Amino acid sequence: MTEPLLSVQDLRTYFRTSAGVARAVDGVSFDIAPNESVGVVGESGCGKSVTSLSLLRLIQRPGSIEPGSKIALEGTDLLALNDEAMRKIRGNRIAMIFQEPMTALNPVFTIGVQLAEVPRVHSSISKRDAWARAVEMLSTVGIPDPAERAKSYPHQLSGGMRQRVMIGMALMLSPALLIADEPTTALDVTIQAQILELLEELRERTAMSVLLITHDLGVVAESTSRVIVMYAGEIVEQAGVRELFARPHHPYTEGLMAAMPRAGTKRERLAVIPGAVPSPYDWPAGCRFHERCAYAWERCAQEHPPLYQIGAGHVSRCHLAVEPERRNTPHIPLAARAGAGA
C-alpha cells in the first residue's frame, strides 16, 4: 500500500461539561490514501461530524482532542502545529464543505467575491487574478454562464447551485483532502446524484482524496471505494465498498442496510434499528451496540469487542467474528423489549 495521505490514530475528542465528560469520539483510527474516496457512515450522534471537525482542529470549547491522539497529514503531526500553522493547513491542504449550503454562504457578498476571497486569505494574489480564478472555478464545478453568475448573491441561486459554489470555494486552493460533511442531505434526490457525481469527477481529475460523511449508505455505495461505519464514537466496521455490501458483518451495518429503501421491493415499511444511539456521557459497558442488537449474548454485555479481522481489509467490532454460530439464533433486542414495555 502507498504511503497514506492522512493517518488518524486513537483519536479521542471529549467534551468536558458540567454534566460530565461526553466521549463523542472515542479511539478512532483510520488511514486515507492519496486520491482515495472514503465514506464514514452512521446515525446522528455517533461521532462522524466531531471526527471530521477534529481533523481540522475546529473543535470548540468545551470540546478538546485528548492527548495521545494522533493526526498526521503527509507525515506532519497536525496536533503539534501552532494555531497559525494549522490555519495554513485549513483550506490549503484540508478543506471542508458543510451540509447547509444556504447558511454556509455569506448573504451580503456575491458568490464571485466570496470565491475570490479564499486565495487572498493565504497569498497575495491580485483582486483581478483572484476574480478570474473564481470565475474559472465556477465553470469547473459546473455552473453555467460563470462570468455572469459570479455576480449573483447566494439567495439568487438554487440549493444545488449553492452547494456547487461551496465545493468550488473548498477547491480554490487545491487541497489534498476534501471533507464533505453530509454534502447532499439538504438537497433534492436528483440534485444529490449530480453533486456526488461532481465530487467524484473532481476527485478523479485533481488527485485529491475525499472523506464523505453521511448517514446514507446509498450515498456511500455510489461514490466511495472504502467505508467506515461508526457507532457510539467508535469504528465498528471497515471494509471496501463492494465487500461491505456483499458481506456486512456487524449487526449495526446489517441494520443500516435493512433500513435503506430499495427499488423494486414491495415492503411498505422500512426496517428500523430499535432504540437510539446511547448518550456519549455514558456509553454502555461491553459492546456499545448490545442493547439494540438481535444477536447479543452475555459476552456482549461484559466484554468490549476489539476490531476483529474478517477478511482482506475488512474489520468488525463484533464478537460474532469468533462465535459465528450465534448468528443463527436471533432474538428481540433489549432496546425493543424495553421500548414495548414502557
Place this chain on the structure above:
Amino acid sequence: MLVLRWLSAAALIVVLSVLLWRYAHPGASASRGRRAAARYAEHPSAVIALFALLAMYVLSALAPWLATHDPIALLPQAFVNHPPTRELLFGTDFVGRDVFSRVLYGTRLSLSIALLATIVSIVLGTTYGLIAGFVGGALDTAMIRLLDAFLAIPRIVLLIAISALWAPLSVTSLVLILGLTAWFGTSRLVRAEVLSLKGRDMVAAARALGASDLAIVRRHVLPNVLTPVIVSATLGVAGVIINEATLSFLGIGISDPAPSLGNIIRDGSPFIATAWWVALFPGLALVITAMAYNLAGDGLRDALDPRQVDR
C-alpha cells in the same frame, strides 16, 4: 464656526454612509442600490419622512440666510411676547427675541449635536458588542453585566449626573455626554447579532478554509451586523435629539443665549397660555424631526435587509 461644524458633520455622514455601503457591498451593482431604494419607496410614510428630514436639514443649513433677525438680539421693548406677524413669523419670546430665527438656529444646533453624538454612540456600541459577542466566555459575561448595570440607571438621571460633573458644558462635551450614554442598546443588539452569526455555518466554513478571526470579523460578522446598526443609528438619532432637548429644557444643556430647540421651549413654557407661539414652533420642529427619523428608520430596516426577496 457653527456653520463649519454643521457642514462637516453632514459631510461626514454622507462620506461614512457611502463608505459603509461600499464596504458592505463591494462589486455591488448599481441595480442593488436601486432595488433597496425601490423597497424603501414602498413605504409612503418613510418617503415623506425622508423629505421632511431633507427639508429640516436644508432649512437649518441655510439658517444664516433665512433668518429674518439676529437670533440673540433683543428687539425693542414693545416686541416682548409679541404674537406672530408678517414681520415676525413665529412672534417673539419673553425678552423680545425673534422666535423664527431662534428656531432655525436651534434646529441647526440640535441636529448637529444629535448626529455627532449618534456617531460616537454607534462606534462605541458596535465595538463593545462585537468584542463581547465574538470573544465570548467570561469576558462576554463581565461585559454584558456591566451593560446591564448601565441600562438599570434611567438615561435622564445619568445624563443629569454627568452634565452636573462636567458643567459648564461646551457643545463638544454635550456631544460626548449624549454619545456616551446612548450606546448601550446598540451594543446589546450587536452582541446578539454576533452571537447568532458566530453559530452560522458561514463562519464554520470560513474557518475550515483557513480564515483568521480578524478576517471572519471583517468579512462575515461586521457586514452582516451593519444593517441592524444603520437602522438602530437612524432610530437612535431621534432619541438623542429628544435627550438633548430635554437637557436644554432643564437648563443644563445648551445655555442661553445660544438657541437650541430645548431651551426655546423652556423660554416659552411659563407663558404657554398667553404666548403659545414661543413653545409651539420649536416643539413642532422637534416632533417632526424625531418622528421623521423614526419613520425613516423603519423604512430603512425593510429596504436594507439583504435577505429580502425581490418581488
